[in-house]
Amino acid sequence: MPPSTDPSSTPYVRRSTNKNGSSVRLFLIFWVILIGLGVFATYLYSNHLKQEMLQEVQSQTNQQIAALKADYEKQLKALSQQIEGLQGKVQSFNELLTFTKDNASNKTDNSNKLYTQLNEVKQQLDILQKKMELLK
Numbered sequence: 839m840p841p842s843t844d845p846s847s848t849p850y851v852r853r854s855t856n857k858n859g860s861s862v863r864l865f866l867i868f869w870v871i872l873i874g875l876g877v878f879a880t881y882l883y884s885n886h887l888k889q890e891m892l893q894e895v896q897s898q899t900n901q902q903i904a905a906l907k908a909d910y911e912k913q914l915k916a917l918s919q920q921i922e923g924l925q926g927k928v929q930s931f932n933e934l935l936t937f938t939k940d941n942a943s944n945k946t947d948n949s950n951k952l953y954t955q956l957n958e959v960k961q962q963l964d965i966l967q968k969k970m971e972l973l974k
Contacts, residue, residue, distance in 0.1 A: 924963045
């Protein structure tokens with residue numbers, strides 16, 4: 839049987855089927871690659887946003903730490919000045935107490951008043967020292 843020259847023969851149909859099948863395959867591969875690129879770009883963009891947020895949070899944290907440190911140093915300086923003032927008062931009370939002890943008899947109330955004042959000042963000094971230790 840001689841080969842037919844009819845355009846609607848079987849070998850011609852196979853060629854068109856193969857051609858259509860390869861174009862569908864190529865179309866699907868193109869879309870899979872396009873989807874893969876989209877997923878990869880989304881991943882890179884989300885990492886970029888995450889890094890930006892981390893940097894922003896870090897800068898805000900550094901600012902807050904600096905503000906807290908400045909406030910802490912300010913409070914510490916104020917407390918140390920108060921302690922120095924109280925130590926001066928304690929020293930002057932001690933000198934006054936020593937002077938009155940030397941000049942007064944055992945029956946006077948002046949020495950009792952000085953002891954009371956000295957004890958009050960010592961209590962205030964202790965309270966300030968505790969506050970200073972808490973700040974440290």
